Amino acid sequence: MWEISVFYCSNCGYYAFHQPSDVQVCQKCSNPMTLLNMHYQDFMNLNYSQRDLVIIQHMLQASPTLSAAIAAPRRLYYKRELVGAITQQVLELEQEIHELNETIEWMHSIIWEDFYTKHQLEEEIRQLKDTLKAKDRIIRSIHEKPNRSRQKHRRRK
Numbered sequence: 557m558w559e560i561s562v563f564y565c566s567n568c569g570y571y572a573f574h575q576p577s578d579v580q581v582c583q584k585c586s587n588p589m590t591l592l593n594m595h596y597q598d599f600m601n602l603n604y605s606q607r608d609l610v611i612i613q614h615m616l617q618a619s620p621t622l623s624a625a626i627a628a629p630r631r632l633y634y635k636r637e638l639v640g641a642i643t644q645q646v647l648e649l650e651q652e653i654h655e656l657n658e659t660i661e662w663m664h665s666i667i668w669e670d671f672y673t674k675h676q677l678e679e680e681i682r683q684l685k686d687t688l689k690a691k692d693r694i695i696r697s698i699h700e701k702p703n704r705s706r707q708k709h710r711r712r713k
Contacts, residue, residue, distance in 0.1 A: 560596045563589035564611050571611055590614075 565582035
């Protein structure tokens with residue numbers, strides 16, 4: 557009589573009873589199955605929940621990253637949640653950048669307007685100074701003409 561052994565899939569937890577000489581492949585996920593270090597009769601004496609605990613313990617021992625794999629859907633949810641939050645933050649930052657760019661454009665136009673206004677005012681001041689100098693020369697020349705004519709009169713006498 558052939559001995560029957562218990563095999564389990566370390567990927568999905570499926571278990572089956574086979575002869576140890578055969579290479580066993582999981583019927584659910586097509587991964588190779590692992591021989592459980594327990595006699596078939598001892599395994600059969602366990603109830604279903606005890607069997608599940610034995611399989612889970614062996615799976616955890618064989619693959620310490622399994623607990624990480626079990627938590628992966630939650631972490632994946634957190635990653636999706638994180639991506640959603642980051643996407644929202646990126647949108648808010650893009651809006652802020654747009655507003656800041658508009659502010660910069662407004663400030664740039666104000667600065668150039670002020671620059672041109674200042675330049676125009678400086679030109680107007682220069683023209684006014686020139687006009688004042690010209691008027692001042694005219695006034696001086698008017699004041700000097702009577703003095704010159706008096707001096708000429710005095711010399712003639």
